[in-house]
Amino acid sequence: MEKAVLMSLILISSMTSGCFGLFDDELVPDVDNSECTEFEYSGGIASWTFMMYISDSDLEYFSITDIVEMESVGSNEEVNIVVQFDRWDGHDAPDMDDESNGDWESAKRFYIIKDCYGSLSDHEIHSPPVDDLGEINTGDPTELVSFVEWAMSNYPAENYALDIWDHGGGVAGVAYEQSCPEYCYSFGNEPDKLTLPEIDWALDEITNGGQDKLDIVGFDACLMSTIEVVEVVYPYADIMLASEILEPGTGWDYTFLQMLIDDPDTTPAELGAEIVDSFVAQGIPENTGFTPSYALSMLDMSNAQAAIDSFKALNGLVDSTSIVSDLNQVRLHSIHVEPGDSSSAVDLIQLLNNLALFTEDPEVRSAAEAASSAVSAMIMKSEFVDGQSCILGICVLSDIDTTGMTGISVLFPSSESEWTTRSRGVTESLEESGWSEVMEDYYDYLEEEQVLFFLNESLIYDTADFDDDGSNDSISLALEIESIYDGVFGNLTLDVFNNRGYWIDGVEYEFEINSTEIVYLELWDVTYTHTEEDGPAELLRIEAVLSLVLEDGTQVLQEWVETPPEYLTHYLE
Known part of the structure; x- marks a missing residue:
């Protein structure tokens, strides 16, 4: 006996925001150039060196926009702004083929100077390149090490911030190298990228095994605020900045660098807070128009070890408690950091809180509450703005709903196949945390219960x-x-x-x-x-x-x- 049903759906899709080359309007403040002077670097130790590492991708248009934002501020004797920008020969949004600024395809390094003659909307990079490296694979961690060591050697400072800019995929990695076919498709149709073990190695090299920590490691990329990324970053930095959800293609608002120019004694925490606030401010809706959702977290890496240890202690209960069956119940009510049931990650603190509320096992409840408290202690600042579509003051949700999100996620796909795909590059760290064993037992439990x-x-x-x-x-x-x-x-x-x-x-x-x-x-x-x-x-x-x-x-x-x-x-x- 067979039942049949036929369904059809006709769509006219207009994509609206974009970690994958989609776009939206960005706030464009006026630039006051009345007393503008172009600074020429002459050496010395500055207060801050801000380093941006840009992989070549279909987000090229937006990376140029962000460099132009940097040039609205520019470097001075107390603040060095340096960029390594690898362009590609592919198509990108919104122009589909960005031929601006000479349309080079190699990797160039820039010392960013203030543009006294242009504007935020002209899409022209004014700073001359300091070096042209030719074509490189930005998914190779040695390239990241080379850039940062070059920046720190040539532009020393008391404080360092590293910003990795490009596509991000949480536990999958960041800085997707899309110069096909040289560096793409290491896993079928997936481009090379900086995996979490590679970021770990690179930061270890950069910081001399964590002895010389960076003040800030930030990811202007999608989905990088995860407990797995924290495990990689915390030995090497004081503060981590990342988004729990998908970022709009425009990324951070880099006019925040003016804060350092105005006050070179700005602390890392003050700078991080300004980055968070200025980023989510781009998502505040007006009476008309569309805005995507925005989210950014500032995490205290000094509290990361306690958070990781408490999470590991919870996972260690897998063989002696009801944690697996409890997770089966609370997973349904988890907050997905991506739309749809296939979201590979869920909000970690909300998951832990729900686990503590639902379980009837006192040992699981105590461990979940302790883990929630320890992970929460990492969050210095976490801000969210829901995307809205507004017409004449009437607004509706137009993007992912961030209600209940706390700022950090954990890999928890709904299916075992997705777990296998997503976790393949971080199996060792997941085994160390005990989460891998919990997930294996969880998917076995689902199979036994499947109807x-x-x-x-x-x-x-x-x-x-x-x-x-x-x-x-x-x-x-x-x-x-x-x-x-x-x-x-x-x-x-x-x-x-x-x-x-x-x-x-x-x-x-x-x-x-x-x-x-x-x-x-x-x-x-x-x-x-x-x-x-x-x-x-x-x-x-x-x-x-x-x-x-x-x-x-x-x-x-x-x-x-x-x-x-x-x-x-x-x-x-």
Whole structure:
């Protein structure tokens, strides 16, 4: 016996914000150049050296914008602003092919001077390059070490801040090198990047094994405020700055550097707070228009060891308590740091608090409360602004909802396959923390409790180019569902996301199924119009989430699948 249903959805997608090359408006203050002078470096020890490391990617347009913001401030005898910027030959948003500033494709180093003749909107880099390194792999940690050691040697200071700028993926790493094919696709269609073990090695080299800590290590990138990243950074820095969610492509507002010019004695904590405040201020909505969500955290690395130890102590209860079954209950109510059920990370403090509230095991409750307290002690400042779409003063949520977020996440995918993919580069640290064993037992528990299944051999995917423009603009899929029991009620959601991870649209299907039946979803078609402003082609990702519906209406996750990456084009034209 077979049940069948046919669904279709036609989409016209206009992408709105972007860690993956999407864009939004950035505040553009006026620049007062009436008493402007261009500083020429002549040596000496400054109060601050701010170092920015930019990998070549499809965010190139925005990196140039941020350098122009830096030039609205410029270096002086107390503040050195240095940048290593590797450009690429690919396409990027919003112009799709940024040919500005000579359109070079190599890596250049800059000592940023104040631009007395330009403006924040002219998109022109005024500072002459100090060095041209040729084409490099910014995903190679030796390149990061080389840049920082060069900056510290040539522009010494009492305080150092390192800012790694580019795409970020939390435990997956940061600074994606998209100069294909030389350095891309080390894992199929994934570009090379700085993995967490590589960042650990690089920071160890830079700081002489942590003896000469950096004042600030920041990530102007998506999803880098995780407990796993903290484990890497804390031996080598006093403060870490990172976002728990996806960042808009425009990144930080680098006019915050004026704070150092005005007061070279600014402390690292004061500078960090200004970076956080100025960044989220870009997301404050007006009466009309669209703003994406903004989030940035400043974390105290002196409290990181206690947080890591307390989390490890909680994980150590895996063999003697109810922690795995407890996590199965609280995972459903976790706050995802990315839209959709496939979010690979959840807010850590909220997870710990819910665990302490739900569990009936006093040992788990005590350990969860202790871990929550210790992790919270790291957070010096964490600010959030929800994205909104406003027309005539009427606003609705337009981006990820940050309600309840605390500023730091932990890797906790809903499916074992996603865990395997995401954790492959950090297995050693996850084993040391004990979280890896907890997750292994958790996914084993899910398998034992599973009632509904996708028939994997039935999954069918196809793409098409309906408008014959050379870029696929539709994705279709078909799948089947089976149950091991009779009279089972289920819920299936099919959602469409752009490659930033933001939900576009979706459908929901509720059904009853017996063990002798198959629910067949036949060719659910999703079509969208791809425009130049949308950025790289192949923007869609389809996610299918299968849940068991209990008598009280509670849904228990059973399985999750998404469109295989080979059907999506990442960065290639």
